[in-house]
Amino acid sequence: MEDEYVDPKNRRRKTNITNRHHYVVNNFNTVLDMQIQEYERRFNEVTTNLLMRMNCLSPCNSFSAFNKQNLLDLAGMYPYDFNIDEKDKLKYELGHYIYNMKDDTRFANLNGVGDLAKRMVETRKHIDYPLVYRLMKLSLVLPVATASVERSFSSMKHVKTDLRNRMGDGYMNDSCICFVERDLFQQVSVEDVMQRFQKMKSRRQQL
Template identity: 45%
Template sequence: MDDDAPKRISKRNGSNIKNYHHYRVEIFCQVVDLLTQEMENRFSEASTDLLSCMACLDPKNDFAAFNVHKLVHLATLYPKDFTSTQHTELFKQLETFVDVVRRDARLNGIEDLASLSQKIVETKKDKVFPLVYYRLIELVLILPVATASVERVFSAMKFVKTDLRNKMGDEWLNDSLVVYNERSIFASVSNERILKRFQDMDTRRNQLSRLTDARAT
């Protein structure tokens, strides 16, 4: 790496450039810059700020990424879940929370937030830090699932609400999206059960025939 890079690759101001400089500055750093730019274009500033705050609750390496101010800022992003009075109380609980967790041997070596939340309940620390556990940690655990579910629904709309169905009402659209997104669950429901449920919903002049009977005829 301390050797001069080939002149045909890089040469500036008449002086040879080392291999280390060539591969780190001219290749590695440029690739990192391109990836950073691509990430900034993909995610908005609000999303990046949210992810940065959520990462502060990562229990890896003895809460190395823990930041009280960013976690309080996360709470301010959800005013319906945290009042202005609770922001001050949350700040105090967070300062004490990280010290208590680091000293408790039962909570050492935890690598993910889900396992941490289980241990907090087992050690009854959720009673001592209600805002940290029942509000903040649960919020961070729910957000990725809620966000992914919303993205799935919007992606499914182009398959459900087509040009031929552009006048469907909100209720019918909602029911159709539920069936489409949870199709693996609905696939386990037999057609006979669906027919029976439809038949029992109201008194009908004719009884629907079972699918097994229809195939036989």
């Protein structure tokens, strides 16, 4: 690795760098910088704070990640789902919730927030702690919504090309839905689509 690096495209020219420098600096560090930039683009400061606060709901290691203030801040990120009175109630509800969860052996050895939410429904704890359960549902829905948005933007690259750059918003939305949910639309037969259009209005010819 300490030998001089030989450029395969021009073996006669001296590079004045070692093999270690080439593979570590020119290759490994470059790829690492690209990955860091991609992470920073996908997970900005707001998203990072949101994910860190969501982690406080995790039941792993006897709810070791639980942080009351972080969960209150998480509820503050959803102003349309928690009003001022509910935020005050959530503060007291979280205090009773964490002691109850740690003392109840039925909530031991859970793997994630999804398992915790299922166990709360099974034990009817979601009725005793409705605000905490609402916070769990929001945390579980967020990754799905984020992935759906990214899928939609990715599909736009295939739907709205240079040859179809003047389509209206309505037609583009319909086309994106067909592209994103193509597995579902593959179950619909052509005959059903033709009958659907035929029944929409009277036509001169039979489809």
